[in-house]
Amino acid sequence: MGSVEETKKAHLPKDFLWGFATASYQIEGAIHEDGRGDSIWDTFCRIPGKIADGSSGETACDSYHRYKEDIALLKDLGAKAYRFSISWSRVIPLGGRDDPINEKGLQYYESVVDQLLANGIEPMITLFHWDLPQALHDRYGGFLNQEEYLKDYVNFARVMFKALGPKVKKWITYNEPWCTTILGYNIGQFAPGHTSDRQKNPVGDGSTDPWKAGHNILISHGAAVKVYREEFKPSQSGVIGITLNGDWVEPWDADDEQDVEACERKLEFSIAWFGDAIYKGEYPASMRKQLGDRLPKFTEEEIALVKGSNDFYGMNHYTADYVKHLETSPEPDNFNGNLETHKTNKQGHAIGPETQSPWLCPYAPGSRKLIKWISDRYDRPIMYVTENGTSLKGENDKSTDEILEDDFRVQYFQDYITAMAEAFTFDNVDVRGYMAWSLLDNFEWAEGYETRFGVTFVDYEGGQKRHPKKSARAIGDIFKILIES
Numbered sequence: 064m065g066s067v068e069e070t071k072k073a074h075l076p077k078d079f080l081w082g083f084a085t086a087s088y089q090i091e092g093a094i095h096e097d098g099r100g101d102s103i104w105d106t107f108c109r110i111p112g113k114i115a116d117g118s119s120g121e122t123a124c125d126s127y128h129r130y131k132e133d134i135a136l137l138k139d140l141g142a143k144a145y146r147f148s149i150s151w152s153r154v155i156p157l158g159g160r161d162d163p164i165n166e167k168g169l170q171y172y173e174s175v176v177d178q179l180l181a182n183g184i185e186p187m188i189t190l191f192h193w194d195l196p197q198a199l200h201d202r203y204g205g206f207l208n209q210e211e212y213l214k215d216y217v218n219f220a221r222v223m224f225k226a227l228g229p230k231v232k233k234w235i236t237y238n239e240p241w242c243t244t245i246l247g248y249n250i251g252q253f254a255p256g257h258t259s260d261r262q263k264n265p266v267g268d269g270s271t272d273p274w275k276a277g278h279n280i281l282i283s284h285g286a287a288v289k290v291y292r293e294e295f296k297p298s299q300s301g302v303i304g305i306t307l308n309g310d311w312v313e314p315w316d317a318d319d320e321q322d323v324e325a326c327e328r329k330l331e332f333s334i335a336w337f338g339d340a341i342y343k344g345e346y347p348a349s350m351r352k353q354l355g356d357r358l359p360k361f362t363e364e365e366i367a368l369v370k371g372s373n374d375f376y377g378m379n380h381y382t383a384d385y386v387k388h389l390e391t392s393p394e395p396d397n398f399n400g401n402l403e404t405h406k407t408n409k410q411g412h413a414i415g416p417e418t419q420s421p422w423l424c425p426y427a428p429g430s431r432k433l434i435k436w437i438s439d440r441y442d443r444p445i446m447y448v449t450e451n452g453t454s455l456k457g458e459n460d461k462s463t464d465e466i467l468e469d470d471f472r473v474q475y476f477q478d479y480i481t482a483m484a485e486a487f488t489f490d491n492v493d494v495r496g497y498m499a500w501s502l503l504d505n506f507e508w509a510e511g512y513e514t515r516f517g518v519t520f521v522d523y524e525g526g527q528k529r530h531p532k533k534s535a536r537a538i539g540d541i542f543k544i545l546i547e548s
């Protein structure tokens with residue numbers, strides 16, 4: 064946090080956009096309805112042992128049927144915007160550029176957009192939040208096949224711009240490519256579960272595949288942005304960007320220069336991997352040094368697509384780590400810059416309290432520092448915080464009444480939103496919006512339904528009823544105070 068004085072003076076601009084975020088596979092359910100095709104998450108969930116509670120997004124929050132209720136809730140909470148994602152295989156069940164479009168799938172998203180606008184809520188659409196059509200994975204290996212994948216992604220993006228662009232003015236090409244690539248192609252914890260670890264999967268090379276997949280994602284992002292800017296932006300006048308995730312870092316031993324350096328390297332391997340490509344047209348030198356030829360090189364043509372391809376920077380942020388450098392030379396599958404991350408430092412001090420998510424320990428000052436780090440590195444881009452939120456340790460084991468009193472989450476939002484306002488007020492950053500993760504408790508990927516991130520309790524066994532928690536209303540109150548009147 065800033066000083067007491069700073070915290071008192073922190074504010075946000077009058078037109079600041081705030082609301083809540085979700086993602087298609089995590090909330091929609093209805094996976095077989097109205098012609099939707101399988102995504103890689105549908106198939107991944109069917110493999111025993113991949114999801115903590117053996118669940119899937121089969122029903123999730125049933126938002127495919129309950130979107131009107133969800134939007135009424137957004138309105139009730141005072142949200143000005145709603146970030147949601149498109150299930151690609153709902154719109155193009157087989158995914159490809161020559162495959163049929165499913166009009167019913169498209170209609171669903173048109174209805175969501177219309178309902179939002181009728182309630183005065185601005186839609187912000189993520190084209191891709193991890194649910195790749197399974198058919199594209201089977202046909203040519205998905206992200207690993209640059210030529211085929213690029214054409215299919217651009218086709219999908221064009222279908223969406225054409226259908227919804229007249230009404231939707233904020234587009235996000237990808238959610239967190241770091242998760243798609245590292246968790247999906249190195250650790251194997253996320254679909255499609257590829258990894259070098261043969262105990263977990265017979266396929267995958269974690270030393271090369273994530274870097275190839277990342278390169279192809281970046282190029283397809285650039286190509287989709289080019290299509291938007293050339294074919295749609297002149298008449299639709301919206302903006303488009305990518306959302307990157309990133310945790311803040313502090314040195315494990317603040318007196319050790321090598322831990323301090325490792326912090327920068329960690330930020331480069333997780334954020335600047337994509338950020339430098341987009342804002343500078345190159346990969347960070349630290350990555351080139353460690354990965355050598357395993358990190359693809361941009362051709363001139365590719366640089367032309369990728370460099371300058373963000374109208375805004377979408378920032379997903381949750382937590383922070385202590386970073387300790389390693390003395391040994393990097394393993395081929397190392398993806399983080401040859402270092403260890405810890406939740407306690409050399410003195411045994413914890414960076415933040417525990418939550419239900421092993422990777423998440425709240426440390427709000429880190430969010431102010433990270434916003435500034437990104438803003439400085441990329442020359443003050445327009446920024447939107449596109450996700451921020453927390454789980455609570457043991458929340459799922461509590462009674463409904465207790466769950467609704469989520470004071471820990473209220474404090475989290477208070478601290479993180481204030482830290483963002485401090486960055487805006489004192490650090491010369493251009494942050495224009497904030498989407499809390501998440502509107503609803505939902506399918507938390509490999510953690511299943513045991514981990515809840517919602518500001519709204521979803522009673523999965525009790526007819527999917529929605530009960531706003533204390534944090535749901537607290538967010539509006541926090542913004543009311545911070546936004547200049």
Ligand code: PNW
Binds near residue numbers: 308379500507516
């Ligand atoms: C983000 N990690 O994912 C996603 O965009 C959301 O879909 C998700 O529900 C939310 O954060 C909460 O987890 C992440 O292990 C998942 O470091 C895992 C990690 C980071 C982000």
